[in-house]
Amino acid sequence: MLRLALRPCIISSVVQDSIRILQAQGYKVTKPRRQVLEALEGAQKPVSPYDVQSTLRKQGKYLNHVTIYRILDLFCRLNLAHKVLSSGGFVKCGLGNEAGCHRFMVCRCCGVLREFVDEELCKKESKSAVNLGFHTEYHLSESSGLCSECYRKRFGE
Amino acid sequence: MLRLALRPCIISSVVQDSIRILQAQGYKVTKPRRQVLEALEGAQKPVSPYDVQSTLRKQGKYLNHVTIYRILDLFCRLNLAHKVLSSGGFVKCGLGNEAGCHRFMVCRCCGVLREFVDEELCKKESKSAVNLGFHTEYHLSESSGLCSECYRKRFGE
């Protein structure tokens, strides 16, 4: 019998990698786990468990919030996801942040947030950590202050 | 009539400064605000609103949690306190962090947390921000990874 060689849908290689890791460690590859992986993969910024839930719900997929919590816990233990401490949101590992580093600036007045990259700072940070016997995998840096606009409003020029 | 010159208790100058700022801006200096100030002053690390509540309760002082939320909001608006994003906890401004900079390392395995200071990184971070038109008042940096012990357990030497 002839089998179709085409897959029913295209699954990103990042998701595929994660699935392989799950299997390799003896975890089952379930529909909920696949769906959470895809939700993380599709997200452009850290997402909370409830974000994941509503994202999936919009696609007609319902997952209980307890399930999502447990799946995200598992992914973090397996290093497939990271919890971003500033927001409590989760990000897919290695997704959009090759250097494992997030650097944000938040205006304490208007709340505007900007993300930026600074390779040199990343390296220096890791080095500092190594000196203290710490193996860094992931950075998060948040600067709080005033954006140029709010600064001007407050202090004139 | 003769009045006693002694104050009933000694109030730290940091708390006094904050009280002056409250008054200067036209806010009332109430007992709850004083108590929250002292709780922040006494804390050695960031505290959540509920931390503040239980700390005070142990001293026989009861404040409604709503009140504490509102007071902490006010303090942040007046820059008397900062909200540490990683933990959601609050710290007294200028308290133990002269440089306005907190730098943490967290082990994703055992959870151990270490705080350290790196003046050079602080300066570089501010400079990066300035280049983007941002006036930094406060840094938070969190490195996630493995502490030396967990690293050894996992990867041998």
Next chain:
DNA sequence: AGGCTAATTGCAACAATGTTGCGTTTAGCA
């Protein structure tokens, strides 16, 4: 392909944390 079993999920119930509206209390001032 069909059944077995442990792993996983869903559900219900609860705990913790945070928010809103409104009546009561109080700090600061005349």
Next chain:
DNA sequence: TGCTAAACGCAACATTGTTGCAATTAGCCT
């Protein structure tokens, strides 16, 4: 000392996170 706007406490609710247990299912073994 009394007045009044600001601040507080309370009740009720919203959101976020946790636990125990029964129902379901992925992966394996015929």
